Amino acid sequence: MTPFDFYFDYRSPYSYLAFTQFRTLAGRARFKPFDIVDVMQRTGNVPTSVVCAAKNRYVRTDLLRWATHYQVRLVRHARAAHIDTRRLLRATLAAGLEREQGSAIAAEALFNAFWRDNTALEGVEDVAAVLAAAGLDGHALEGLMDDPATDSDLNTRSAEAAELGVFGAPSFVVGAAMYFGNDRLDFLRQHLASKP
Secondary structure: OEEEEEEEOOOOHHHHHHHOOHHHOOEEEEEEEOOHHHHHHHHOOOOHHHHOHHHHHHHHHHHHHHHHHHOOOOOOOOOHHHOOHHHHHHHHHHHHHHOOOHHHHHHHHHHHHHHOOOOOOOOHHHHHHHHHHOOOOHHHHHHHOOOHHHHHHHHHHHHHHHHHOOOOOOEEEEOOEEEEOHHHHHHHHHHHHOOO
16 A cells, blocks of 8 residues: 555644545555644744634534544544643654554544543543553553653654645645645545555
């Protein structure tokens, strides 16, 4: 299967929605977590659905439409404002270092915990428990997800994403082609299907 790079931040509901459709793609995702606030600052992007009240209202409706279309559950986490999403991103990076496919396993568990199941994610032990339930070594990851070295790695990866041209989430990169947004999945699907 053709690999594609999936640039995401757990704060992005559209990243979650896109993720739920990966099983329908003729490609294999390589998970590239990045800090969306950092990347937006680096690229001069702004979160328009945050600064524009009309767009914010529209996005709420749009998200429900997509969730219905995909037949997936999507709920805003009741404690979202209290969750350190950089910790979730760092945990995903650490999981990738711990074992092959670790980032993919962590991403699925954390996306579902954040956007589907409303699972506790406020403390390090909460995140570790979610990862352990997914079959990862939660105890080992508990010690890595807040490590300054892991935080530095996240900063480096965010800078690299911006240098590549990524300006928001979700973004998908296949070779020299980049597709931005859940609503560009059909273009990604066509691109992947055209590969031998």
